[in-house]
Amino acid sequence: MKRYLTQTRLIVSCILFCLSFFLSSCASDTEKKEQYLSQGQTFLENEEYGNAVIQLKNAIDIDPDSAQAWEMLAQAHLRLGDTQQGFNSLLRLEQIDPDNLDTIIQVASFYLLAQQTQEAKTRVNRVLTEQPNHIPALYLQAGILSRNPENLDRIADIYEKILAIDTRQPKAYLALARIYAARSEFTAAETSLKTALELEPESARVYKTLFDFYVSRKDITAAEAVIEKRIHHAPSDSEPHTFLGSFYLARNHFEKAEDQFSFALEKDPENLNAHLLLADLYTRQSRMDDATAHIRKTMDLAPDNHGVLTACAEFYFTQKNLLRSREIVDRILGQRPGFFPARILKGKILAEKDELEAAAALFRKIIQEDPEAGQAYYLLGSVLEKANDFARAKAQLSTAIEKAPYLYQARLLLGNIHFREGDIALAETHARQVLKQVPDHYHAGILLGNTLLEGRDIPAARFVFEQLTQSTPDNPVAFYRLGILERSEKNYDLALTHLNHALDIDPDLMDVFSAVITVYALQQKFGPAMARCDEHLAARGEDPRVAAVILNLKANILLADNQLETAIETYEQAILKNPAYVIPYLSLGKIFTAQGRIQDAIQTYTELIENRPDQASAYTLLGTLYENKGQFDRAETQYKTALEIDPDLIPALNNLAYLYAEQEIHLNQALDMARQARRQTQQVPAVMDTLGWVYFKKALYDSAVMEFQAAIELDSSNPVFFYHLGLAYHELGRSKDAKTALEKALRIQPDFTGAETARTILAEL
Numbered sequence: 001m002k003r004y005l006t007q008t009r010l011i012v013s014c015i016l017f018c019l020s021f022f023l024s025s026c027a028s029d030t031e032k033k034e035q036y037l038s039q040g041q042t043f044l045e046n047e048e049y050g051n052a053v054i055q056l057k058n059a060i061d062i063d064p065d066s067a068q069a070w071e072m073l074a075q076a077h078l079r080l081g082d083t084q085q086g087f088n089s090l091l092r093l094e095q096i097d098p099d100n101l102d103t104i105i106q107v108a109s110f111y112l113l114a115q116q117t118q119e120a121k122t123r124v125n126r127v128l129t130e131q132p133n134h135i136p137a138l139y140l141q142a143g144i145l146s147r148n149p150e151n152l153d154r155i156a157d158i159y160e161k162i163l164a165i166d167t168r169q170p171k172a173y174l175a176l177a178r179i180y181a182a183r184s185e186f187t188a189a190e191t192s193l194k195t196a197l198e199l200e201p202e203s204a205r206v207y208k209t210l211f212d213f214y215v216s217r218k219d220i221t222a223a224e225a226v227i228e229k230r231i232h233h234a235p236s237d238s239e240p241h242t243f244l245g246s247f248y249l250a251r252n253h254f255e256k257a258e259d260q261f262s263f264a265l266e267k268d269p270e271n272l273n274a275h276l277l278l279a280d281l282y283t284r285q286s287r288m289d290d291a292t293a294h295i296r297k298t299m300d301l302a303p304d305n306h307g308v309l310t311a312c313a314e315f316y317f318t319q320k321n322l323l324r325s326r327e328i329v330d331r332i333l334g335q336r337p338g339f340f341p342a343r344i345l346k347g348k349i350l351a352e353k354d355e356l357e358a359a360a361a362l363f364r365k366i367i368q369e370d371p372e373a374g375q376a377y378y379l380l381g382s383v384l385e386k387a388n389d390f391a392r393a394k395a396q397l398s399t400a401i402e403k404a405p406y407l408y409q410a411r412l413l414l415g416n417i418h419f420r421e422g423d424i425a426l427a428e429t430h431a432r433q434v435l436k437q438v439p440d441h442y443h444a445g446i447l448l449g450n451t452l453l454e455g456r457d458i459p460a461a462r463f464v465f466e467q468l469t470q471s472t473p474d475n476p477v478a479f480y481r482l483g484i485l486e487r488s489e490k491n492y493d494l495a496l497t498h499l500n501h502a503l504d505i506d507p508d509l510m511d512v513f514s515a516v517i518t519v520y521a522l523q524q525k526f527g528p529a530m531a532r533c534d535e536h537l538a539a540r541g542e543d544p545r546v547a548a549v550i551l552n553l554k555a556n557i558l559l560a561d562n563q564l565e566t567a568i569e570t571y572e573q574a575i576l577k578n579p580a581y582v583i584p585y586l587s588l589g590k591i592f593t594a595q596g597r598i599q600d601a602i603q604t605y606t607e608l609i610e611n612r613p614d615q616a617s618a619y620t621l622l623g624t625l626y627e628n629k630g631q632f633d634r635a636e637t638q639y640k641t642a643l644e645i646d647p648d649l650i651p652a653l654n655n656l657a658y659l660y661a662e663q664e665i666h667l668n669q670a671l672d673m674a675r676q677a678r679r680q681t682q683q684v685p686a687v688m689d690t691l692g693w694v695y696f697k698k699a700l701y702d703s704a705v706m707e708f709q710a711a712i713e714l715d716s717s718n719p720v721f722f723y724h725l726g727l728a729y730h731e732l733g734r735s736k737d738a739k740t741a742l743e744k745a746l747r748i749q750p751d752f753t754g755a756e757t758a759r760t761i762l763a764e765l
Contacts (some may be wrong), residue, residue, distance in 0.1 A: 033062040033069075040072050044079075052076040067097045074106075081306075083110075084338075101127050105136045112143050115372040115403075120144055133165050142175065152179055170196040174209055181213065189213060204230070204239050211243060223247070238268035242277060249281055252474075257281055270301050272308055279315055288319070306332050310341045322349055340366075344375060351383050359383045374404025382413060390417050408434045408441070415447050419454075427451045442472055446481060453485055461485055476502035480512050487519055495519050507540060510549045517553045526561040530554055548578035555584065564591070579611040582618075589621060601625055616645040620652045627659060635659060650687065653677040658690045661697045670694045685711040689721050696728055704728045719745040719752040730761055739765050 036059035043052035056073040059066060074089035087110045093103050108123035121144050127137040142158040145151040156179045162172040173196035180189035193210045200206050207230040214223035227247075230240040245260030258281060264274040275298040282291035295315050302308040309332050316325035326349050332342040343366060350359035363380035366373055381396035394417055400410040415430030428451035434444035445468045452461035462485055468478035483499035486492075496519055502512045513536060520529035533554035541547040555570035568591060574584040585608035592601035605622040608615060623638030639656035642649055653673045660670035674691040681687045692707030708725035715721065726741035742758045749755075 029062050033059045033066065036062070037066075037069060037072070040069070040076070044072060044076060047079070049076045049080045053080070065096050067093060067100075070096060071103075101131060101134065102136075105134070105140060108137075108140055112140060114370075117144055117147060135162055135165060135169070138162050139171065152182065155179065168199055170199040170203065170206060173199070174206065177209070177213065181216070186217060202234065204234075204237065207240065208243055211247075215247065236267055238264040238271045238274065241267070242271065242273050245274070245277060245281075249277065249284075252284075254281060254285060272298055272302055272305075275301070276308075276311055276315075283315070283318070291315070306336055306339050306342065310339075310345060313342070313345055317345065317349060317352070320352075322353060325349055340370075340373075344379065347376075347379055347383075351379075351386065356383050356387050360387075372403055374400045374402075374407050374410075377403060378407050378410040378413075381410065385413060385417060390421065393417060406437070408437045408444075411437075412441075412444055412447065415444075419447060419450060424451050424454050428455070440471060442468060442475060442477075446477055449478070449481055453481070453488070458485065458489060474505060476505040476509060476512065479505070480509070480515065483512070483515055483519075487515065487522070490522075492519050492523055508546065510546065513550070514553055517557065521557060521560055524560075526557050529557045533557070544577045545581070548574045548581040548584070551577060552581070552584045552587070555587065559587075559591075567591075575607075579607075582608065582612055582615055585618070586621075593625070598625055598629065614645060616642040616649045616652065619645070620649065620655065623652070624655060627655065632659060632663060648676075648680060650677050650681055650684075654687050654690050657694055661690070661694045664697055667694065667698050671698065683714060685715040685718065685721065688714075689718075689724060692728070693724055696724065696731075699731075701728045701731045705732070717748060719748040720754065721745075722748065723752065723754045723758055726758065726761070730765075735765050 036055045040052045040055040040059065043049070043055060053073065053076045056069050056076060059069040060073065063069065070089050070093040074086050074093060077083075077086035077089055087107075090103060090107050090110065093100070094107050097103060104123045104127055108120040108127075111117075111119040111123070120140065124137050124140045124144065127134050128141065131137070138158050138161060142155045145155050145158070156176060159172045159176045159179070162169050163176075173192045177189040177192035177196070180186070180192060190213065193206070193213055197203070197206045197210060207226055211223050211226045214220070214226060224244070224247075227240050227244045230237070234240070241260045241264035245257045245264065248254075248257035248260060258278070261274045261278045261281065264271050265278075268274070275294045279291040279294040279298070282288070282294070295312050298308055299312050309328055313325045313328035313332070316322075316328065325345070329342050329346045329349065332339055333346065336342070343362065347359045347362040347366075350356075350362065360380055360383045363376045363383065366376040367380065370376070377396050377400035381393045381400060384390075384393035384396060394414060397410045397414040397417075400407050401414070404410075411430045412434050415427045415434070418424075418430065419427035428448060431444050431448035431451060434441055435448065438444065445464055449461045449464035449468070452458075452464060462482070465478045465482045465485065468475070469482065472478070479498045479502035483495045483497075483502065486495035486498060496516065499512055499516045499519065502509060503516070506512075516532060517529050520526070520532065533550050537547060537550045537554075541550060551570055551574035555567045555574060558564075558567035558570055568588065571584040571588045571591075574581060575588075585604055589601045589604045589608075592598070592604060602622060602625050605618050605625070608618045609622070612618065619638045619642035623635040623642065626632075626638060627635035636656065636659060639652045639659070642652035643656070646652070654677045657670040657674040657677065660666045661674075671691075671694050674687070674694045677687045678691045688707045688711035692704045692711065695701070695704035695707060705725065705728045708721055708728060711718075711721045712725065722741045722745035726738045726745060729735075729738035729741060739762060742762050745752065745758055746755060
């Protein structure tokens with residue numbers, strides 16, 4: 001019995017010891033967690049966010065379901081700028097405390113920023129169902145609706161509801177002001193902005209919004225008064241000076257802008273924005289040493305600020321210092337591989353260096369990671385446009401506009417592609433939409449003027465170009481386009497006035513100088529044209545590339561004036577000045593071919609290829625000469641080389657397909673090339689005839705007839721088209737139609753190649 005009691009006491013003692021240890025352990029973990037949370041809070045308050053993250057993670061290791069720890073961890077990550085980790089922490093907090101409406105709204109706001117509208121909408125609707133007057137949820141609801149411009153009235157109702165709940169909501173007044181302005185209710189917009197300013201008299205953001213409103217209304221006096229009032233009420237604040245300086249800078253009032261930026265730096269020598277804006281100003285003034293000094297100062301002040309470093313890299317990028325720009329970008333990405341602005345700039349650098357495949361690959365990767373990144377679609381489209389892949393470029397640019405309607409640059413580039421492709425109506429639509437977004441956009445104005453000119457709406461085009469010359473008198477492009485317009489209307493004196501004005505702005509614009517010479521040529525004023533060439537050569541000819549262009553223009557005038565030998569000598573001088581300049585070779589080759597000097601033409605194109613082996617057209621022309629000489633193997637080699645350089649070169653495709661058809665070899669390959677050329681040209685009779693001839697050689701006579709007939713509809717003066725049609729009818733047994741076609745061919749030209757065969761067949765019919 002005694003032994004039993006002893007054992008019982010032993011067991012109880014063990015249990016009590018274990019329980020005591022367990023409770024002691026629990027107490028220790030709880031104390032540790034509270035200690036980590038306290039330390040984390042202290043680090044947050046002292047803005048030591050990295051240390052805060054460490055302590056809060058320690059707390060979570062002890063209690064993975066601590067809502068307090070996850071909430072504080074989300075704050076720490078967000079203040080560090082680590083948005084993804086901050087969002088992940090909020091998602092975890094939402095799981096732990098699913099009834100916390102404030103957390104739900106925070107998560108919804110992240111989804112809205114990521115353009116995952118449905119996820120945001122689901123959470124906002126849940127909150128408003130439980131609390132219809134939840135103001136943060138109402139703001140998010142308005143944000144969701146703002147994705148569709150047609151929701152403007154509903155959005156206005158939401159902001160008015162917010163103000164009915166709480167009249168002291170400056171954010172709602174600012175939002176309503178934007179809506180009123182969009183409706184052209186400018187008095188109401190101004191009233192809302194002033195009310196917001198009354199509620200937040202110290203808010204730089206509200207001052208800036210009111211300032212921008214007056215600028216948009218072109219009320220410059222009121223705009224300046226707003227900023228001056230802000231400066232008066234907050235004399236130590238440097239930001240109003242940067243607002244005002246930016247305003248002056250945008251209007252090329254450089255002296256006033258410099259004064260304001262300097263004032264900003266006097267008040268705050270570490271104002272990064274002022275340093276960057278001064279760098280921009282000095283760049284526009286070509287004061288590159290001053291600009292670079294401010295960029296370096298900015299980098300010294302914020303060596304770890306990735307946003308600032310990216311802006312500095314952008315500066316070097318615009319200065320074509322791609323090496324320095326790339327160094328900074330690589331430094332940023334070494335620290336933050338996913339930093340979006342730096343990745344975007346890296347892609348732009350690759351594109352600028354013509355590393356188009358690498359640039360496209362980077363932008364595609366960004367899109368794969370973030371399918372809503374409108375800017376990446378735009379930049380991918382611009383890379384594809386640079387690679388002349390217009391079909392895929394248009395697709396990417398259209399997606400960019402869909403994802404980010406504010407990206408007017410994508411719309412402008414898309415409009416320019418449509419213009420180059422001859423789709424004038426679409427180009428005009430895009431130009432007008434850009435101007436609706438950015439009313440004074442110069443290049444959009446140029447595109448609009450070009451579309452109107454192409455559509456022969458001369459008065460409207462003239463008005464657009466004249467407006468641009470007045471708004472931006474230092475840009476030569478509008479003067480140039482006005483000159484082209486007046487030239488097309490045969491207003492030659494006025495055309496010369498505008499073109500000469502453009503040259504006064506920039507004497508190195510050879511397109512403009514060429515247009516001047518063309519005006520003289522159209523009037524057959526060959527003497528003045530050559531005199532202008534000599535004058536320009538004396539003034540600008542120190543650059544061999546410029547000299548070559550001028551000499552080529554002078555040779556064109558000599559040729560038009562029937563001074564053939566002097567023209568040939570002048571083309572040769574142009575080539576000597578710049579052996580890489582293609583055009584004089586082509587002109588010389590054409591002259592020699594017309595003179596029957598085939599060997600000289602061959603020599604000319606051969607020299608062109610030696611100096612510019614990238615010119616597919618030179619191989620094609622050389623191939624044509626060899627083909628005409630009956631040297632078919634050499635012709636084939638030249639055509640193939642041309643297609644290796646440019647697989648879509650229509651003359652090479654067409655000529656090689658015809659060569660194969662004539663020799664009755666490689667007919668399947670010939671058919672593929674002829675069809676490709678036909679698809680790409682549509683309405684070129686010679687290409688239709690080639691495809692028909694390949695069909696004929698493959699005994700597909702019905703298809704051949706269709707192509708020959710299509711060629712004849714567009715050009716009924718070519719005897720070969722009728723000859724080929726007659727041969728196809730003959731093979732089909734349609735003797736009457738064959739006779740008609742062959743007789744027509746002989747009437748047009750009795751001695752064309754194939755005329756004897758035509759007569760033989762006619763004699764048999």
